Amino acid sequence: MSELKLNIEGMTCGGCSNSISKVLSTMAGVSSAEVSLETKQAHIVYDAATVSPEELAAAVVDAGFEVLAS
Secondary structure, eight states, X not given: OXXXXXXXXXXXXXXXXHHHHHHHHTSTTEEEEEEETTTTEEEEEEOTTTOOHHHHHHHHHHTTOEEXXX
C-alpha cells in the first residue's frame, strides 16, 4: 500500500470534507481516505497498482475542490 497527502482548498464545512472522503473512499484501490477540514488535507492509503496519485487528485478536482502542490 502507498500513502498520499493532498493539500485541498475550497472546503468550508464538514459536509465538504465528508464529500471528498466519500468520493475518494469509493474509488477502486483506495483502502482509506481521511479528510480534515482543519488541516485542509486528505490522507489516502491506496494500491498504486490500481489507482495513481494523479487520478486521486483529479477525483478531488472533479468534486469541486482545488488540489494544491505539496
